[in-house]
Amino acid sequence: MVNSETKNQVESSWVVVGLVAIAMSTLIVEIALTKFFAYKVYHHFTYAVLSLVILGFGASGVYVYLRPKFFGQEAWSRAARYGGYYAVSLLVALLLFCWVPIDPYDQALPPAIRALSLPIYFVLFTVPFFFAGVCISYTLTASKRPVTRIYFWDLMGAAAGAALCPILLRSVGGYATFALAAAGGMLALHAFNKAAAGNASKPLRELPVWGIFAAVVVVVLWYPGFAVEKYGFDIRSSKDWYHRIPYLRDFDGIESTYWNAIARVDVSHTGYSSDPTFNGGLTPEARDTDIPGRYFLVDGGANTRQYKVTGPITEQNFIGDSLWGAPYILRNGVERTMVIGAGGGIDILVAKYFGAKEVDVAELNEATVSILTGRAVDPEKDNYLPWLVTDENTTVNVYHAEARHFATTQDAGRYDVIQASAVDTLTAISSGGMSLVENYLYTVEGVEEFMRLLTPEGILSLTHWRTRPPMHNLRMFLTYLEALERSGVKDAYRHVIVVAGPDTVMPDGSLAPDWTDTLMRLQPFTEEQGQRIRDWAVKYDRVVLFDPLRPDAPPPGIRESEQIYWELGFMSREERLQYLEDAEVHLAPVVDDKPYFYQMAKVVNIESGFLVVQRPVFYMFIVALIAAAALILLP
Incomplete structure (x- = not known):
């Protein structure tokens, strides 16, 4: 592979420096790239990132193998040159990926163009990974050091990159993280060039490459501000466009952006909106009002909202009358509430409205935790924070924790209400791009864990979209029944109520769906509680989709497709299981071993x-x- 003259040369320690630099850089890029892919497309394309790495590295190994004379002639100066190629091409690929307005979800594009969008992304990032792979492949081939030692330093660099990336994302953001990772390629260029000079090889002229690199870095750091000003978003995509329209129209776009290894959070300016994506779950009267607040986008798609409150919480009837007030309507007084995924804090406001003495919040995204606790650099926090933190009536504890794990650390029978309202952000975690954080909240075992934490009179409240026909909301209902039956509860249906808000008629005549709240009680619901929720639903134009105290006929006001709640709820377990086996879609409850709640x-x-x-x-x-x-x- 490499000529004998090269092998007899004394090898410089700069070779190890170059190898560590390039290995560290590529691992930083691999992790950071998942955040960009999640914003442009979706989290499950995490696997595409891994494919890019394998393709680029594999091609580079073949390339080095097929050209032994090419690399043997100038030894490490060749590796230096490819380090520079990697650094510059990486940043160019990032710019093109963010700027090119082509994605698989843009219905205005021809199907062929949409189909080619993912291969285009592949080609863009395979190129820099190929250049990085050449550096690593050549080092493994040409170094005089034992291959085990070379491999050790390669792994050390990769480990350092994996540890550094979350810190960099949180500290300097996604674009600067890429710039610093690319600087690792330039460090590799310098190190391999030093090794070439030490071996009497002709070194590469570095200054022109550094000049080009510096120019590209300037463009990369300038681009986000330019793109937000011109296009509204720096990563151009039509993914979840129905969130992006009101985000720009009613809230004047992005004011602050927070990056971390879990997800990117974009916080808008304060605005006024009656859009259903912002006012969903509120009463029809409140929906017709332009309510002040901010719009949060998580990875450019999933949304949460933060309402601007003036005056005492107990006077904010639009908060207390929202769909999220349902579990409190069913209880007389609340001591402790557990909130799963606080988002902008609406569940905290609801708990305070109903007089909860203590609220424990389990929030996965550290950026959201920082916003809710006032630690984030937030120019508008004084307009929101005072109503979300501890006051003279309510103690609020915000924990940076995954809800399932947090639940295992709490004592049994601790909470009167456990609530997760609209937390479907589809956030990817390390167990794989198709394993989504929220999936584990909605498994049978997850529900059983939450049941353990409830007081005897406690209420579990989990919400999903009111889809036509019922899908995830129906699966949640069935998951409740399964968890109750596994726990030995007879007549499980007597412990579950499902209530939903009305659709919103949009200006074009289309219907925007509202939410369903699936409620569980460890004790059977009483007739008094049933009448209370019925009266509350009628007052605010909501419907009870499943009423355990009315087995004779489906509840009034529901759609024909929603009668399935009544049919399945009052079936025997054997009949229900047979129905699920024969159904055209997969409605059966999911478990921790197969937690794909969203795959129907x-x-x-x-x-x-x-x-x-x-x-x-x-x-x-x-x-x-x-x-x-x-x-x-x-x-």
């Missing part, structure tokens, strides 16, 4: 297997098959 389609063929995720994944699979066949046949 039943797999009947290859295409449907991919469509369980999304159609672009199927397109990507077809392109991958074609590319694989070409690579096999062409050589």
Whole structure:
């Protein structure tokens, strides 16, 4: 592979420095890139990032193997050159990825263009990973050090990059993190160049490369501000466009951005809006009012809201009358509430409105924790924070914790209300791009854990969209029944109530769905509680989708497709299981071993297997098959 003259040269320690720098850089990029992919497309494309790395590194290994004379002639100066290529091409790829207005979800584009968007992303980032792989492959091939020692330093660099990336994202943001990672490529260039000079090889002229690199870094750091000003968002995408429209129209776009390894959070300016994505769950009267507040976007898609309150909480009837007040309507007095995923803090406001003495908040995203506790650099925190923190009536404890884990640390029977309202951010975690944080909240075991924490009169409240026909909201209902029956409860239906808000008629005549709140009580609901929730629903134009105290007929006012609640709720367990087995969609409750709560389609063929995720994944699979066949046949 490498000529004998090169092998006999004394090897410089700069070789190790270059290897560590490039390995550390690529790991930082791999992690940070998942945040950019999540913003442009979705979290499950995390696997695409891994594919990019494997493809680029694999191609580089073949490239080095096929060109032994090319690398042997100038030894480490060749590796230095590829370190520079990597640094510059990485930042160019990032700019193009963020700026190019092509994505799989833009219905205005021809299907062929949408299908090609993912391969385009692949090509963009495979190029820099190829250049980085050349540096690593050549070092493994040409170094005089034992391969085990080279591999050790490669792993040390990668480990350092994995540890540094979350810190960098939190401290300097996504774009600066990429710039610093690219600087690792430039450090590799310098180190390999030093090694070349020490071995009497002709070193690369570094100054022009540093000049080009500096210019590209300036553009990368300038781009987000420019793009937000011109396009509204720095990462251009049509993903979840129905959130982005009111975000720009009613809230004047992004005011603050917070990056971390879990998700990016964009906080808008304060504005006024009656859009259903902002006022969902409120009463019809409140929805028709332009309510002041801020709009949060998590990874450019999932939203949460933060209402601006003036005066005492107990005077904010639009908060207390919201759908999230349902568990408190069913109780007489609340001591402790557990909030899962506080978002902008509406559940905290609701708990305070109903007089909760203590509120424990389990919030996964550290940026959200910082906003809710006042630690974030937030220019508008004085307009929101005083109503979210501890006051003379309520103690608020905000914990940076995943809710399932947090639940295991709490004593049994601690909470009167456990509430998770609209926390479906679809956030990816380390167990894999298709394992979503919220999935584990909604498994049978998750519900059982929350049941353990309830007082005998406690209420569990979990919410989902009121879809047509019922889907995830119906699965949540069935999960409650399964968890109760596993716990030995007879007539499990007597412990569950489902209430939903009305759709909003949009200006174009379309209907924007509201939310369903699925409520569970350890003790059977009483007739007095049932009448209380019915009266409350009628007062605010809501409907009770499942009433355990009215088995004779479906509740009035529900859609025909929603009668399935009544049918399944009063079935025997055996009849219900048979119905779920025969259903065209997968409605059965999920468990921790298979926690895919959001995947409803039943797999009947290859295409449907991919469509369980999304159609672009199927397109990507077809392109991958074609590319694989070409690579096999062409050589």
